Amino acid sequence: EAGVAQSPRYKIIEKRQSVAFWCNPISGHATLYWYQQILGQGPKLLIQFQNNGVVDDSQLPKDRFSAERLKGVDSTLKIQPAKLEDSAVYLCASSLGNLAETDTQYFGPGTRLTVL
Amino acid sequence: AQSVAQPEDQVNVAEGNPLTVKCTYSVSGNPYLFWYVQYPNRGLQFLLKYITGDNLVKGSYGFEAEFNKSQTSFHLKKPSALVSDSALYFCAVRDRGRDDKIIFGKGTRLHILP
Numbered sequence: 001e002a003g004v005a006q007s008p009r010y011k012i013i014e015k016r017q018s019v020a021f022w023c024n025p026i027s028g029h030a031t032l033y034w035y036q037q038i039l040g041q042g043p044k045l046l047i048q049f050q051n052n053g054v055v056d057d058s059q060l061p062k063d064r065f066s067a068e069r070l071k072g073v074d075s076t077l078k079i080q081p082a083k084l085e086d087s088a089v090y091l092c093a094s095s096l097g098n099l100a101e102t103d104t105q106y107f108g109p110g111t112r113l114t115v116l
Numbered sequence: 117a118q119s120v121a122q123p124e125d126q127v128n129v130a131e132g133n134p135l136t137v138k139c140t141y142s143v144s145g146n147p148y149l150f151w152y153v154q155y156p157n158r159g160l161q162f163l164l165k166y167i168t169g170d171n172l173v174k175g176s177y178g179f180e181a182e183f184n185k186s187q188t189s190f191h192l193k194k195p196s197a198l199v200s201d202s203a204l205y206f207c208a209v210r211d212r213g214r215d216d217k218i219i220f221g222k223g224t225r226l227h228i229l230p
Contacts (some may be wrong), residue, residue, distance in 0.1 A: 004159070040223075041221070041222050041223075042206050042208075042220030042221050042222045042223050043160070043206070043220045044220070045218065056217055059217075059218075062189045070229065091159060092161070093159075093160075097171070103163050103165075103210070103218075104150075104165065105146065105160075105162065106162065107152075107159035107160040107161070108159050109157070109158055109159045110159050
């Protein structure tokens with residue numbers, strides 16, 4: 001079974017530039033998550049999709065971050081414009097559903113973003 | 117509000133010795149609890165979870181964790197450590213019965229010394 005795919009693996013940009021990350025979840029997984037992991041901290045949930053609908057985006061900085069999951073499969077996360085404090089690893093995860101019994105999340109390798 | 121604490125930034129254990137990585141939590145209801153491991157340059161991998169039932173949960177790679185409701189803890193354990201267990205370990209909690217997000221601890225780096 002293929003895992004969660006993310007691209008690119010690394011990205012370096014200047015502040016105020018834009019950047020986009022892509023995620024392809026495990027086939028059949030209804031729930032998709034985007035996390036931000038700053039160095040030395042645990043992952044922080046940015047947004048959670050159930051199929052193509054948003055379940056939770058309470059911690060997404062909506063003035064600069066946006067995400068979409070068209071057709072309930074792939075997802076993109078965009079930052080526009082980027083700030084220095086956005087430097088982090090962006091993790092995508094997927095799970096079968098939103099019940100605890102199926103709530104095991106499977107993570108992609110992440111995208112390491114450096115904002116200069 | 118729910119929270120999770122991993123009080124140790126780093127744990128050093130000699131190979132072959134038992135290991136424990138500590139985790140305590142705070143939720144308003146009953147918890148779902150998870151352990152994940154992160155190897156360098158890789159995403160998080162699921163180790164085990166407590167949903168209900170037996171307080172001792174067995175997971176991947178010989179790891180286990182014990183849910184202790186009175187102490188609000190979910191410590192990760194392994195009877196005999198391997199050098200390959202060296203990694204970053206994250207505890208996570210979700211409040212059962214509420215539609216709350218999963219909250220991750222800050223992580224504990226485990227060093228297994230040869």
